[in-house]
Structures are given as C-alpha cells and as structure tokens.
Amino acid sequence: xxxxxxxxxxxxxxxxxxxxxxxxxxxxxxxxxxxxxxxxxxxxxxxxxxxxxxxxxxxxxxxxxxxxxxxxxxxxxxxxxxxxxxxxxxxxxxxxxxxxxxxxxxxxxxxxxxxxxxxxxxxxxxxxxxxxxxxxxxxxxxxxxxxxxxxxxxxxxxxxxxxxxxxxxxxxxxxxxxxxxxxxxxxxxxxxxxxxxxxxxxxxxxxxxxxxxxxxxxxxxxxxxxxxxxxxxxxxxxxxxxxxxxxxxxxxxxxxxxxxxxxxxxxxxxxxxxxxxxxxxxxxxxxxxxxxxxxxxxxxxxxxxxxxxxxxxxxxxx
Amino acid sequence: xxxxxxxxxxxxxxxxxxxxxxxxxxxxxxxxxxxxxxxxxxxxxxxxxxxxxxxxxxxxxxxxxxxxxxxxxxxxxxxxxxxxxxxxxxxxxxxxxxxxxxxxxxxxxxxxxxxxxxxxxxxxxxxxxxxxxxxxxxxxxxxxxxxxxxxxxxxxxxxxxxxxxxxxxxxxxxxxxxxxxxxxxxxxxxxxxxxxxxxxxxxxxxxxxxxxxxxxxxxxxxxxxxxxxxxxxxxxxxxxxxxxxxxxxxxxxxxxxxxxxxxxxxxxxxxxxxxxxxxxxxxxxxxxxxxxxxxxxxxxxxxxxxxxxxxxxxxxxx
Numbered sequence: 001x002x003x004x005x006x007x008x009x010x011x012x013x014x015x016x017x018x019x020x021x022x023x024x025x026x027x028x029x030x031x032x033x034x035x036x037x038x039x040x041x042x043x044x045x046x047x048x049x050x051x052x053x054x055x056x057x058x059x060x061x062x063x064x065x066x067x068x069x070x071x072x073x074x075x076x077x078x079x080x081x082x083x084x085x086x087x088x089x090x091x092x093x094x095x096x097x098x099x100x101x102x103x104x105x106x107x108x109x110x111x112x113x114x115x116x117x118x119x120x121x122x123x124x125x126x127x128x129x130x131x132x133x134x135x136x137x138x139x140x141x142x143x144x145x146x147x148x149x150x151x152x153x154x155x156x157x158x159x160x161x162x163x164x165x166x167x168x169x170x171x172x173x174x175x176x177x178x179x180x181x182x183x184x185x186x187x188x189x190x191x192x193x194x195x196x197x198x199x200x201x202x203x204x205x206x207x208x209x210x211x212x213x214x215x216x217x218x219x220x221x222x223x224x225x226x227x228x229x230x231x232x233x234x235x236x237x238x239x240x241x242x243x244x245x246x247x248x249x250x251x252x253x254x255x256x257x258x259x260x261x262x263x264x265x266x267x268x269x270x271x272x273x274x275x276x277x278x279x280x281x282x283x284x285x286x287x288x289x290x291x292x293x294x295x296x297x298x299x300x301x302x303x304x305x306x307x308x309x310x311x312x313x314x315x316x317x318x
Numbered sequence: 319x320x321x322x323x324x325x326x327x328x329x330x331x332x333x334x335x336x337x338x339x340x341x342x343x344x345x346x347x348x349x350x351x352x353x354x355x356x357x358x359x360x361x362x363x364x365x366x367x368x369x370x371x372x373x374x375x376x377x378x379x380x381x382x383x384x385x386x387x388x389x390x391x392x393x394x395x396x397x398x399x400x401x402x403x404x405x406x407x408x409x410x411x412x413x414x415x416x417x418x419x420x421x422x423x424x425x426x427x428x429x430x431x432x433x434x435x436x437x438x439x440x441x442x443x444x445x446x447x448x449x450x451x452x453x454x455x456x457x458x459x460x461x462x463x464x465x466x467x468x469x470x471x472x473x474x475x476x477x478x479x480x481x482x483x484x485x486x487x488x489x490x491x492x493x494x495x496x497x498x499x500x501x502x503x504x505x506x507x508x509x510x511x512x513x514x515x516x517x518x519x520x521x522x523x524x525x526x527x528x529x530x531x532x533x534x535x536x537x538x539x540x541x542x543x544x545x546x547x548x549x550x551x552x553x554x555x556x557x558x559x560x561x562x563x564x565x566x567x568x569x570x571x572x573x574x575x576x577x578x579x580x581x582x583x584x585x586x587x588x589x590x591x592x593x594x595x596x597x598x599x600x601x602x603x604x605x606x607x608x609x610x611x612x613x614x615x616x617x618x619x620x621x622x623x624x625x626x627x628x629x630x631x632x633x634x635x636x
Contacts (some may be wrong), residue, residue, distance in 0.1 A: 108429065
C-alpha cells in the first residue's frame with residue numbers, strides 16, 4: 001500500500017509537470033495559478049486510493065485523478081466569479097486578480113483540459129468514464145443552480161438542502177471514487193459501491209463545514225467563526241433553526257449594533273434547539289453510511305484506510 | 319443528395335426534440351432559449367453535408383452536428399458576458415435577460431451537453447472525435463484570449479489578426495467539416511482535406527463580416543453600418559489602415575461632433591488606400607483556398623455543393 005504522503009506527492013508532481021500551449025499564454029496563467037494553489041487534493045487522492053484498493057496500479061489512474069482535480073478547480077474559478085469571493089486558499093481569487101473575462105475564459109479552458117486528461121490513457125474505459133463524468137458535471141451545475149436559487153427563496157427545507165449539497169459537492173467525491181475503481185479494473189458492483197462511499201462521505205464533509213463555521217475552534221479553523229451567520233447563508237443549521245423556531249431566528253437578526261451580537265444571538269437559538277448535537281449526529285450518520293457502502297472485496301487493509309478517512313473527515317477541526 | 323432545406327429541418331427538429339433534466343430547471347432555460355435562437359446553423363450543416371459527401375448516412379452524424387452547434391452557442395453565451403453585448407439574433411443576450419451568474423453557469427452546462435452529444439452514437443470514433451473537439455475548443459478559447467488582448471495592445475499586425483480569427487472562428491468550421499467526414503467513415507487524408515476546406519472558409523467568412531460592417535448595404539445588412547468603426551474594433555480594415563497610414567486614421571478619430579462624421583472620415587482613409595478591394599481580394603483568395611482544399615474523392619455533386627457554399631458565403635450581403 002502506497003502511503004498517503006507519497007500519493008499526494010505523485011499528484012503534486014503531475015500538476016507541476018503539466019505542459020501548457022505556448023500560444024495565448026495569458027489564457028493558461030490563471031489555470032496554472034489555480035492548480036498550484038494546493039488545497040487538500042481530496043478528490044484526486046480518492047481516485048488513486050480507489051484504484052489501488054481494487055488491485056489497480058496507481059500510475060494508471062493519474063490522468064483521471066488530474067481530470068477530477070481540474071474539474072473541481074474549474075468550478076472554483078467560476079463559482080468565485082459568481083459569488084464575488086475575493087480570496088481562496090489564502091490568495092486572491094482569479095477574478096480578483098485578472099478580472100471577470102479572464103476568469104470565465106480560463107475556467108472554460110480548464111474544463112476542456114479536464115476532458116483531455118480524462119480520456120488520456122483510459123484504454124477501453126473511455127465510454128464509462130465519460131458517461132460518469134458528464135452526468136456528474138451536470139449534477140454539480142444543478143447543485144450550484146439550486147444553491148443560487150435558495151439564497152433568494154424562503155421556506156427551503158432541510159431535505160432540499162441535503163439534495164442541493166449532494167449535487168453540488170457529494171457527487172464529485174462519489175465520481176472520484178468510482179473513476180479510480182474503474183481504472184483499477186473493478187466490476188460494476190464495486191464501482192457503484194465506491195461511488196456511494198464517496199457520495200455519503202461528501203455529505204458528511206459539507207455538513208461538517210457548516211458545523212465548523214459556528215462550532216469550530218477559532219485558533220484551529222483558520223477562518224472567522226460565524227461568517228455564515230453574518231452573511232445569512234442558508235446552511236443546514238440556519239434552515240433547521242428556521243424550521244423549528246423561525247420567529248426567534250428573525251428576532252436574532254433584528255439585533256442592531258455590532259455583528260458579534262447577531263452571531264451570539266443566532267448561536268444562542270441554535271444552542272437552545274440542540275442543533276450542534278443534531279448536526280453532529282447527522283454527520284456521523286453519513287460517515288457511517290459511507291463506511292457501510294464500502295465493497296467487501298477491497299484488497300487487505302484498504303477498507304481500513306477508507307474507514308479511517310471517513311472518521312478523519314468527520315472529526316476534522318479545519 | 320438531401321436538399322439543404324431538409325438538412326436544416328433535421329437540425330431544427332433535433333434541437334426542438336432535446337430533452338432537459340427536470341431538476342434545477344432554471345439552469346436549462348437559458349440553454350433552450352439560446353439553442354432556439356436560430357442563426358444560420360452553418361456549423362451543424364457542414365457536419366451533415368460533409369458526412370453525406372463522403373458516403374455516410376446523415377442520420378448517423380446528427381449528434382455530432384448538435385455537439386458543434388451546442389459548443390458554438392456555449393461560446394456565444396460566455397462571449398456575450400465578456401463583451402457585455404446586449405443583443406444577439408434580435409433578442410436580449412442571456413446575461414442581459416438572466417444575469418451574469420446564470421449566463422456563466424448555463425454556458426458551462428451547454429459545454430458539458432456538447433460533450434454528451436459528441437460521443438453519443440459515435441461507434442468507434444470517440445477517440446478521434448474527442449481529440450479533435452478538445453484541440454479545437456482550446457484553440458477557440460486561445461482566439462478569444464488573443465482578441466481580448468488585441469483590444470488593449472497597439473501595433474497588432476495583419477498576420478496576427480488572421481491567426482486570431484483562424485483560432486476564434488475558422489478552426490470550428492474546419493472541425494465541423496472534419497467531424498462530418500469522420501462520421502461518414504472517411505479516411506484520414508479526406509478528413510484532413512475537409513478540415514482545411516472549413517478552415518479557409520472560416521477565414522473568408524470572418525473577413526467578409528469585417529468588410530460588410532463598412533461596405534455592406536444598410537438596407538440588406540440588418541445591422542448598423544460602421545459599428546466596428548465607432549467602437550474602434552480592431553478589424554482587418556482598421557489594422558491594415560493603421561499599418562499603411564496610422565497618422566491619418568488617428569486624425570479621423572480626432573474629429574469632434576457626430577459619430578457619423580468619424581465613420582465617414584475613417585471610411586475615406588480606407589477608400590483612399592483601396593482597402594475595400596484589397597480586403598475583397600483576400601476574401602476571394604481564402605474562398606479559393608477552401609475550394610482547392612476539397613478532396614477529390616467526394617461523391618458526385620458534393621464538390622459542387624461545397625464550391626457553391628464558398629461562393630455564397632464569399633458574396634453574401636448579410
């Protein structure tokens with residue numbers, strides 16, 4: 001079993017070795033900038049780990065790992081334009097640094113580059129990979145569409161929210177696991193099981209993000225606590241609190257003066273409703289769903305690796 | 319030989335019959351709006367005509383024709399955001415009607431839908447189609463990148479301009495012809511020849527657009543004459559005139575008062591330099607290049623069809 005740090009090194013090396021066309025180089029500068037920005041590399045790691053876990057050679061799935069990471073970074077570039085986000089991973093976003101035009105165009109290029117990688121060295125698996133990738137891509141856009149619509153709509157339910165984050169975040173983690181399994185030569189049932197693992201993992205992952213914004217340790221979390229509350233972002237916590245005690249949430253948002261008092265007021269409502277515990281229980285449920293979805297026929301030791309990952313992402317403090 | 323109006327009808331019918339996912343329907347409304355917007359359907363027509371010309375069945379290339387038309391419309395949606403264009407084909411652009419966020423996201427969806435169509439029913443040709451499509455897509459973005467850069471740069475040469483329009487416009491026409499030939503089962507030499515036909519046709523087509531803006535008949539052209547002059551767009555005419563008599567162009571743009579006088583002043587410089595004739599001669603050269611590129615082994619009558627098309631596009635008045 002290749003150690004995680006060596007897998008990560010392979011991914012970073014493959015990204016660093018990418019060659020860009022020599023023409024219209026301004027198009028590719030934001031692409032290289034974004035890909036070099038790091039992050040957890042969770043999605044390409046899942047591709048390589050899943051490939052190895054079903055008996056495949058990791059080298060054979062590096063292009064598909066890059067494709068998933070490229071797709072993810074393309075969505076970040078475009079999402080940052082749409083959300084007017086100024087910073088990501090401690091640096092200015094592409095649109096802030098190069099403007100809207102460049103961000104739209106470089107994002108488009110990165111999506112096409114993802115397709116190029118996807119089918120590179122995919123002997124015999126092209127059709128299966130493309131069908132999965134295309135379906136997943138449309139679902140991710142649909143998730144982003146619903147996210148945008150929810151911000152302007154009252155009465156969004158917890159179920160609708162879960163379906164939105166499933167589309168926006170989880171399906172890509174599912175697809176990453178499935179693509180790794182496909183490249184490792186797994187049968188359909190194994191591929192499907194790995195997809196469901198990644199999908200459930202993604203739900204736990206996104207809900208933990210929501211939870212950390214309010215209940216994270218400011219010293220560890222790395223972002224300001226309560227940012228979602230201040231921007232009145234429709235997270236699981238806010239939607240659930242609105243379902244249970246909409247009038248009290250409304251009152252908390254009426255507090256005049258420093259934003260800190262609004263954060264404290266909204267958090268007090270969450271606390272009185274026991275939402276920290278309810279959210280944590282839901283995260284654990286999805287982490288367990290992920291573990292239970294794992295196929296029985298993984299190579300020795302790999303089941304434990306995926307179980308550990310689900311526990312780690314579930315318990316993470318940043 | 320299927321008549322052109324029947325080919326066009328097949329394309330329109332295939333677009334009208336498109337099914338969209340029932341989820342996040344707001345994502346697909348601008349897609350349907352754009353695809354229904356008509357236009358010449360030149361690119362999908364080229365796919366079907368090339369397929370038939372090499373002995374293939376037109377029905378077998380409809381998905382690829384849709385893919386090319388979808389890709390073209392995706393670029394229009396994103397270009398209109400980038401250029402802040404308010405109207406296209408007599409209607410508000412997507413960004414004007416639904417906003418930037420929707421235009422970016424729906425454009426992304428349309429690009430992915432193009433990939434879905436491309437490989438649908440492409441038995442055995444997927445690799446060749448994908449490689450061509452991906453390369454072409456990057457070239458189109460590179461062309462748009464150069465176009466953007468040229469607007470902020472002095473000293474752009476005629477050669478640079480031709481290379482830019484080759485990338486931005488011509489390669490997609492070349493790819494359309496090549497994809498039709500591939501789906502019709504043509505050999506590599508025939509596919510390449512059809513590509514070169516479309517590529518040269520595209521150069522003639524774009525230069526005719528530049529020419530029509532100044533020398534078109536206002537009653538027929540359908541757009542305001544001189545719009546490129548007013549916006550000081552770097553067309554072939556302006557770049558060539560700046561090469562030959564930059565100071566006189568500069569003086570013409572210094573004229574104060576009504577824009578009509580600037581248009582007349584710049585046009586007078588073009589006329590004194592004989593640029594209408596020089597541009598027309600260049601258009602004819604590319605139209606002839608296109609005809610000469612046509613492969614010798616097309617089915618009876620098809621060579622004439624492609625020759626007629628080159629003549630028609632060359633001589634068009636709108």
